[in-house]
Amino acid sequence: MLRTLATASSVWGPRVAGKVRTMASYQLLVAPPEALLKPLSVPNRLLLGPGPSNLTPRVLAASGLQIIGHMHKEMFQVMDEIKQGIQYVFQTKNPLTLAISGSGHCALEAALINLLEPGDSFLVGANGIWGQRAVDIGERIGAHVHPMIKDPGYHYTLQEVEEGLAQHKPVLLFLTHGESSSGVLQPLDGYGELCHRYNCLLLVDSVASLGGSPIYMDQQGIDVLYSGAQKVLNAPPGTSPISFSDKARNKIYSRKTKPFSFSLDIKYLANLWGCDDKPRIYHHTTPIIGLYSLREALALMVEQGLENSWRRHREVVAYLHGRLHELGLQLFVKDAALRLPTVTTVAAPAGYDWRDIVNYVMDHFDIEITGGLGPSMGKVLRIGLMGCNATRENVDRVTEALREALQRCPKNKL
Amino acid sequence: MLRTLATASSVWGPRVAGKVRTMASYQLLVAPPEALLKPLSVPNRLLLGPGPSNLTPRVLAASGLQIIGHMHKEMFQVMDEIKQGIQYVFQTKNPLTLAISGSGHCALEAALINLLEPGDSFLVGANGIWGQRAVDIGERIGAHVHPMIKDPGYHYTLQEVEEGLAQHKPVLLFLTHGESSSGVLQPLDGYGELCHRYNCLLLVDSVASLGGSPIYMDQQGIDVLYSGAQKVLNAPPGTSPISFSDKARNKIYSRKTKPFSFSLDIKYLANLWGCDDKPRIYHHTTPIIGLYSLREALALMVEQGLENSWRRHREVVAYLHGRLHELGLQLFVKDAALRLPTVTTVAAPAGYDWRDIVNYVMDHFDIEITGGLGPSMGKVLRIGLMGCNATRENVDRVTEALREALQRCPKNKL
Numbered sequence: 077m078l079r080t081l082a083t084a085s086s087v088w089g090p091r092v093a094g095k096v097r098t099m100a101s102y103q104l105l106v107a108p109p110e111a112l113l114k115p116l117s118v119p120n121r122l123l124l125g126p127g128p129s130n131l132t133p134r135v136l137a138a139s140g141l142q143i144i145g146h147m148h149k150e151m152f153q154v155m156d157e158i159k160q161g162i163q164y165v166f167q168t169k170n171p172l173t174l175a176i177s178g179s180g181h182c183a184l185e186a187a188l189i190n191l192l193e194p195g196d197s198f199l200v201g202a203n204g205i206w207g208q209r210a211v212d213i214g215e216r217i218g219a220h221v222h223p224m225i226k227d228p229g230y231h232y233t234l235q236e237v238e239e240g241l242a243q244h245k246p247v248l249l250f251l252t253h254g255e256s257s258s259g260v261l262q263p264l265d266g267y268g269e270l271c272h273r274y275n276c277l278l279l280v281d282s283v284a285s286l287g288g289s290p291i292y293m294d295q296q297g298i299d300v301l302y303s304g305a306q307k308v309l310n311a312p313p314g315t316s317p318i319s320f321s322d323k324a325r326n327k328i329y330s331r332k333t334k335p336f337s338f339s340l341d342i343k344y345l346a347n348l349w350g351c352d353d354k355p356r357i358y359h360h361t362t363p364i365i366g367l368y369s370l371r372e373a374l375a376l377m378v379e380q381g382l383e384n385s386w387r388r389h390r391e392v393v394a395y396l397h398g399r400l401h402e403l404g405l406q407l408f409v410k411d412a413a414l415r416l417p418t419v420t421t422v423a424a425p426a427g428y429d430w431r432d433i434v435n436y437v438m439d440h441f442d443i444e445i446t447g448g449l450g451p452s453m454g455k456v457l458r459i460g461l462m463g464c465n466a467t468r469e470n471v472d473r474v475t476e477a478l479r480e481a482l483q484r485c486p487k488n489k490l
Numbered sequence: 491m492l493r494t495l496a497t498a499s500s501v502w503g504p505r506v507a508g509k510v511r512t513m514a515s516y517q518l519l520v521a522p523p524e525a526l527l528k529p530l531s532v533p534n535r536l537l538l539g540p541g542p543s544n545l546t547p548r549v550l551a552a553s554g555l556q557i558i559g560h561m562h563k564e565m566f567q568v569m570d571e572i573k574q575g576i577q578y579v580f581q582t583k584n585p586l587t588l589a590i591s592g593s594g595h596c597a598l599e600a601a602l603i604n605l606l607e608p609g610d611s612f613l614v615g616a617n618g619i620w621g622q623r624a625v626d627i628g629e630r631i632g633a634h635v636h637p638m639i640k641d642p643g644y645h646y647t648l649q650e651v652e653e654g655l656a657q658h659k660p661v662l663l664f665l666t667h668g669e670s671s672s673g674v675l676q677p678l679d680g681y682g683e684l685c686h687r688y689n690c691l692l693l694v695d696s697v698a699s700l701g702g703s704p705i706y707m708d709q710q711g712i713d714v715l716y717s718g719a720q721k722v723l724n725a726p727p728g729t730s731p732i733s734f735s736d737k738a739r740n741k742i743y744s745r746k747t748k749p750f751s752f753s754l755d756i757k758y759l760a761n762l763w764g765c766d767d768k769p770r771i772y773h774h775t776t777p778i779i780g781l782y783s784l785r786e787a788l789a790l791m792v793e794q795g796l797e798n799s800w801r802r803h804r805e806v807v808a809y810l811h812g813r814l815h816e817l818g819l820q821l822f823v824k825d826a827a828l829r830l831p832t833v834t835t836v837a838a839p840a841g842y843d844w845r846d847i848v849n850y851v852m853d854h855f856d857i858e859i860t861g862g863l864g865p866s867m868g869k870v871l872r873i874g875l876m877g878c879n880a881t882r883e884n885v886d887r888v889t890e891a892l893r894e895a896l897q898r899c900p901k902n903k904l
């Protein structure tokens with residue numbers, strides 16, 4: 077039966093067989109851990125950090141359902157509905173639209189691993205941690221990565237991007253729409269057109285902005301757009317919407333090399349998600365509960381209407397800005413037009429250790445806010461108002477907590 | 491602020507700015523999809539295929555909980571408990587033990603991407619689809635892959651493995667403990683020792699066998715072991731236990747190249763899971779609901795006791811074998827000692843189209859059983875009895891359904 081091994085050799089003797097212990101000689105040497113004899117208990121938290129945000133009741137209900145098989149026709153129906161939901165929230169007609177089984181990073185990796193081949197030139201807007209991550213992944217793949225490094229709090233102008241395109245002739249440009257580590261909203265009008273003039277594809281991260289700030293994938297000429305489930309959509313982390321334009325699709329389907337990952341190989345995922353003409357075949361077991369939740373999260377966005385969601389986020393964050401001003405706090409992003417509505421960065425208040433403030437708000441109010449991340453670490457506090465968490469009530473709660481924290485936390489302790 | 495771009499060039503003019511459409515000119519061109527205006531509804535199914543299996547009530551309850559932050563101390567506590575639970579079910583003391591945020595394939599990919607460097611020799615037991623997948627991933631990474639191809643239904647003897655080790659001098663051998671596409675249980679006693687004599691590491695897939703059939707990672711000298719959540723553990727797909735011996739850890743930490751994947755880079759995951767001495771830093775947003783569920787699934791295994799779980803699977807599958815025999819059906823795996831208790835392969839009954847039988851059982855009884863997969867396609871029916879689904883009652887239900895299907899489905903229609 078063994079087809080590649082040449083001949084059964086005679087090096088085998090009782091020596092090896094004699095060394096093999098029989099099953100009976102094994103015992104359970106690792107005892108049942110005590111901690112697992114207690115039931116799971118988790119606290120109730122208001123999640124006003126940069127994500128995840130709280131689940132809505134409807135998503136919670138979906139998350140608690142019994143599963144069906146990943147290849148059942150009802151599951152394909154759920155997946156088809158998710159696809160339509162993503163096309164709506166992305167404002168795209170791309171047939172190659174699906175949800176990655178993984179977090180936002182997996183979606184970024186899926187984009188890069190499928191679009192880039194070793195030696196490709198890759199231009200990266202690196203004005204915060206997400207660009208840094210794109211650089212890291214691009215380098216692992218063997219692309220020639222050209223980071224345009226900027227301090228956190230700034231964006232990329234069309235002029236700067238054109239300079240990068242002209243200089244590096246990249247096949248792909250990465251930009252972060254909602255730079256959640258710095259609080260910057262990157263404008264996107266004109267960038268797609270510009271890239272295409274230079275034969276470059278445009279990849280945009282909308283993990284922290286989707287549903288909170290306008291994005292029009294097709295009209296803005298974005299070639300690959302991805303997001304996450306755990307921000308404005310209020311679904312649990314673990315699934316990530318992604319969509320590819322025909323240009324991007326063509327680049328993938330004319331690759332010379334296979335992508336390094338099987339799990340994230342878009343050709344298999346496209347088939348599994350019914351984006352090609354072939355019958356769907358098993359690739360991996362999809363996160364069924366995550367997909368139920370994502371379906372309901374998208375349904376809520378459809379019911380509500382994208383424009384209403386955008387408006388609500390804009391209004392609530394304006395209210396937050398006012399309350400922060402009353403507390404004497406400064407916004408980190410100077411240009412009002414470039415402030416991300418979903419995640420607000422507050423300049424770390426002088427004289428305080430930002431950790432004390434974050435901990436105070438958590439310990440006394442069960443509210444999560446966070447410090448900075450990557451290049452913004454130590455420079456900011458971050459307050460997220462996403463999806464069902466974007467309400468005036470929550471603004472009142474978090475600013476009240478902040479007011480108290482500023483009174484009670486040690487000042488000028490050094 | 492832009493630090494890598496040389497000078498602001500003067501190629502910019504009103505030409506570009508003039509081409510940029512303002513936001514106001516965009517409209518919602520993709521309408522809200524009708525299908526998402528209806529609520530989610532999913533049928534009730536008894537999942538007796540090769541996985542996923544049904545969730546237990548306790549796992550369902552965990553899955554329906556509100557989330558907390560992925561970096562909250564209570565979440566780290568949940569992760570620590572998961573680690574201990576995995577150490578127990580794997581019977582290992584390896585500190586480098588954690589759950590991958592992804593399906594079984596991601597865990598396989600994590601193992602290969604971290605252990606193999608381009609050019610490494612990799613020996614693969616390919617007696618079904620899982621070995622084929624290991625071959626595929628190994629080749630993408632640029633390893634020299636040596637598949638030992640066998641027909642489905644057969645296993646690898648120590649002798650065959652030694653021959654492969656001697657011939658190919660691999661750094662890594664892949665074996666599937668529970669070959670769920672063929673129904674074979676690969677013996678593991680002595681394989682670790684043998685590999686180590688040849689300076690090779692042993693990687694074992696226990697996705698379909700863990701908790702259903704004895705495995706003793708440390709005593710059997712297994713260097714990397716991984717499993718899935720959605721089989722005997724009865725948790726939703728999307729998290730996958732994995733553990734690395736010190737030998738495997740050393741190979742990873744002395745790599746010359748970075749692994750191709752950032753998401754699956756074990757050094758980052760080890761830190762996130764508290765497996766090194768450094769403070770945990772954010773790597774990706776973990777699937778919080780999946781981790782709640784996995785924690786509860788492991789707690790149930792701890793409460794029940796591994797040996798009791800193994801015994802129950804053995805007893806229930808023996809009962810299934812008897813009932814199948816009464817129906818005149820043949821088991822696909824000839825050697826009784828090599829039959830996997832969790833997934834039983836039945837030789838596809840002569841004269842029938844296997845699809846008719848599978849569909850009949852689904853349509854009339856809401857029970858999932860499946861056909862073959864990869865090399866076993868067309869050759870078998872597969873019946874899974876895993877975790878809470880492994881009961882005599884379920885055996886009665888599925889064999890009754892099969893009996894009726896064999897009566898009603900068209901015979902010799904060709």
Ligand SMILES: Cc1ncc(COP(=O)(O)O)c(C=O)c1O
Pocket residue numbers: 126127179180181182206252254255256257281282283284304313773774775
């Ligand atoms: C803008 C942005 N991109 C990417 C990510 C990464 O997503 P994940 O943590 O789900 O991997 C995040 C997460 O916070 C984000 O805010």
Ligand SMILES: Cc1ncc(COP(=O)(O)O)c(C=O)c1O
Pocket residue numbers: 359360361540541593594595596620666668669670671695696697698718727
């Ligand atoms: C033995 C075995 N290995 C690997 C896998 C792949 O796991 P997943 O589908 O979760 O990626 C499976 C899934 O059925 C399996 O049975």
